[in-house]
Amino acid sequence: MTRSFRRSLAQGRTYLLVILLLLFVGFPLFWMLMSSGKLNSDIVRIPPVWIPFLPTLEHYEELFEVTQFGRWFLNSLLVCSLSTISAVTLGVLGAYSLSRLKVRGKELLGRSVLLAYMFPGVLLVIPLVLVFTRIGLMNSQVGLALAYLTFALPFVMWVMRDFLASVPVDLEEAAMIDGASRLEALRDVVLPQAFPGIIATGIFAFLFAWNEYLFAAVLVRSHDLQTLPPAMANFASAMDTRWGLIMAASTLATLPMAIAFAFVQKYLITGLGAGGVKG
Amino acid sequence: MTVEAASPQETVATRVAGIGRTLIPDRWLGLVLLAPSAVVFLLLLIYPLLYGIWTSFHSVDILDLASGGGSFVGFDNYLWLLQNAQFWHALKTSTLYAGIVVTLQIVLGTAVALLLHQSFKGRAFVRGLVLFPYMMPVVAVILVWMLLYNALFGAINYILFSLGLISRIDAIAWLSQPDSAFAGVVLVSLWKYFPFVVVIVLARLQVIPQDLYEAARIDGAGAWSRFVDITLREIKDVLIVIALLRTIFMFNNFEVVFLLTHGGPMQATLTLPILVYETALDGDRAFGRGSAIAVVMFGLLMMTMMVYFRFLRREDRQ
Numbered sequence: 001m002t003r004s005f006r007r008s009l010a011q012g013r014t015y016l017l018v019i020l021l022l023l024f025v026g027f028p029l030f031w032m033l034m035s036s037g038k039l040n041s042d043i044v045r046i047p048p049v050w051i052p053f054l055p056t057l058e059h060y061e062e063l064f065e066v067t068q069f070g071r072w073f074l075n076s077l078l079v080c081s082l083s084t085i086s087a088v089t090l091g092v093l094g095a096y097s098l099s100r101l102k103v104r105g106k107e108l109l110g111r112s113v114l115l116a117y118m119f120p121g122v123l124l125v126i127p128l129v130l131v132f133t134r135i136g137l138m139n140s141q142v143g144l145a146l147a148y149l150t151f152a153l154p155f156v157m158w159v160m161r162d163f164l165a166s167v168p169v170d171l172e173e174a175a176m177i178d179g180a181s182r183l184e185a186l187r188d189v190v191l192p193q194a195f196p197g198i199i200a201t202g203i204f205a206f207l208f209a210w211n212e213y214l215f216a217a218v219l220v221r222s223h224d225l226q227t228l229p230p231a232m233a234n235f236a237s238a239m240d241t242r243w244g245l246i247m248a249a250s251t252l253a254t255l256p257m258a259i260a261f262a263f264v265q266k267y268l269i270t271g272l273g274a275g276g277v278k279g
Numbered sequence: 280m281t282v283e284a285a286s287p288q289e290t291v292a293t294r295v296a297g298i299g300r301t302l303i304p305d306r307w308l309g310l311v312l313l314a315p316s317a318v319v320f321l322l323l324l325i326y327p328l329l330y331g332i333w334t335s336f337h338s339v340d341i342l343d344l345a346s347g348g349g350s351f352v353g354f355d356n357y358l359w360l361l362q363n364a365q366f367w368h369a370l371k372t373s374t375l376y377a378g379i380v381v382t383l384q385i386v387l388g389t390a391v392a393l394l395l396h397q398s399f400k401g402r403a404f405v406r407g408l409v410l411f412p413y414m415m416p417v418v419a420v421i422l423v424w425m426l427l428y429n430a431l432f433g434a435i436n437y438i439l440f441s442l443g444l445i446s447r448i449d450a451i452a453w454l455s456q457p458d459s460a461f462a463g464v465v466l467v468s469l470w471k472y473f474p475f476v477v478v479i480v481l482a483r484l485q486v487i488p489q490d491l492y493e494a495a496r497i498d499g500a501g502a503w504s505r506f507v508d509i510t511l512r513e514i515k516d517v518l519i520v521i522a523l524l525r526t527i528f529m530f531n532n533f534e535v536v537f538l539l540t541h542g543g544p545m546q547a548t549l550t551l552p553i554l555v556y557e558t559a560l561d562g563d564r565a566f567g568r569g570s571a572i573a574v575v576m577f578g579l580l581m582m583t584m585m586v587y588f589r590f591l592r593r594e595d596r597q
Binding site: 014015018048096097098120121123131182207246247250254261 | 305308309310315316317319328331339344394399407410416417419427431434441470531532534552555560577
């Protein structure tokens with residue numbers, strides 16, 4: 001066997017494996033999109049209609065006419081924005097303190113942040129229900145946003161601590177020698193430098209909240225206030241034969257993530273990595 | 280703070296640091312900036328955690344919700360737990376589920392990371408697409424897979440039938456038989472969460488020094504021994520960390536299993552998180568008993584974290 005033959009054999013094997021990978025990962029995504037555009041009679045047809053000849057938009061129209069999808073979508077947007085903005089504001093300040101300033105017991109604090117970030121929602125949900133009921137935060141979107149802070153804030157702090165540590169200290173010191181206070185240096189020098197990272201971290205925090213189900217299902221029960229994940233699960237089990245409708249809802253719920261994805265791809269490793277922890 | 284001769288730069292920094300006119304020295308500023316986050320942690324994590332432990336020693340039901348009370352019952356909830364066959368069954372199911380899913384995730388994730396580390400056309404696109412399942416809302420993931428698993432017109436049964444692997448097209452009702460439901464839950468968990476392993480391992484692969492491979496090649500090492508002696512050895516530590524942290528994550532994962540099977544059929548997929556939910560948040564709403572389960576799960580989590588921190592310390596020392 002010649003060397004070039006062997007190399008093209010290896011190349012061929014690589015492409016074969018890549019195709020298998022694409023099928024495994026991509027097929028459910030493809031199926032969701034295709035089913036949302038099929039007539040109901042085509043969805044249940046055997047053999048399956050792989051690609052609808054004339055895609056229909058009727059399920060998307062029905063989604064907004066028959067269900068309160070638009071409302072739930074806005075609720076999700078509201079709750080997730082609220083928790084993300086609070087988490088980023090508090091988290092960036094805290095992370096700056098952890099990465100630059102002298103605080104006693106900083107290492108222990110950093111470790112607690114990691115532990116907090118690891119903390120599974122299912123272990124928090126009972127006490128949160130009990131406490132929120134007593135102080136009137138049950139069935140409230142503010143309450144849900146607060147509950148999301150339990151993972152969003154440690155996430156932002158954990159990622160931003162490393163990110164801020166990589167911003168050179170020299171610039172800040174130069175500004176301070178020129179007479180800026182430390183907070184002015186933070187505002188005028190550090191934050192602009194770290195801005196892309198802050199945005200990416202914020203987008204991740206937003207997506208984690210957008211995808212969350214347990215807190216959303218337990219803490220907000222009323223139909224009008226619910227966010228997308230529990231509302232979708234409910235209407236899917238109530239109309240479990242309307243697959244076109246259900247797939248249209250799934251596609252639209254995935255959309256914000258697909259858009260955000262384009263922006264954050266560069267930061268995926270920092271963002272998802274976050275020390276290789278949770279998700 | 281210890282009194283030290285500060286370098287000129289530090290002196291300047293300390294002197295000019297402050298908020299507006301009110302000068303706040305750096306040593307206070309650090310605390311001031313951390314304070315809001317600390318308050319959030321205290322109120323939303325530490326307090327609920329302690330409250331959960333308190334609840335586990337009390338009998339709290341739906342009537343106690345408004346008053347915040349409950350009667351002290353000592354270790355009753357824990358005794359109930361130990362005598363409850365469901366608890367032991369759920370503990371076994373959770374362990375099995377986490378063990379199998381994490382093993383499969385690590386094998387598949389590492390294999391895919393190695394594949395995506397090769398160069399081929401469209402690599403950036405494939406790398407992006409592979410992460411899609413991970414970022415997708417879990418509810419959407421579950422709904423799509425329920426359609427795929429459908430016994431009558433699901434694509435999975437159709438493909439198995441076309442390949443001649445099953446005799447009738449409606450041969451497998453995936454989510455309504457115990458064994459296939461467990462397998463079905465494992466497959467969806469694998470699909471949704473393996474990209475995480477890919478990202479971490481791929482990042483690690485990219486920093487392995489290339490000259491290690493060249494030196495080995497000069498020494499006449501074959502492809503397999505290069506893989507075992509260099510690649511595997513380099514990524515070993517990352518794999519251990521992933522295994523520990525992913526085990527914690529999968530063990531406590533509620534959403535995939537609950538949404539797909541609600542713990543059924545016949546409790547085949549009843550994991551501990553679902554038992555917590557059923558005990559405390561659904562049905563008879565026994566908050567004390569549910570909390571006892573959660574406290575046991577918390578104990579297991581802390582034990583695993585201790586192994587993790589010890590591992591980190593050992594790594595730091597090396």
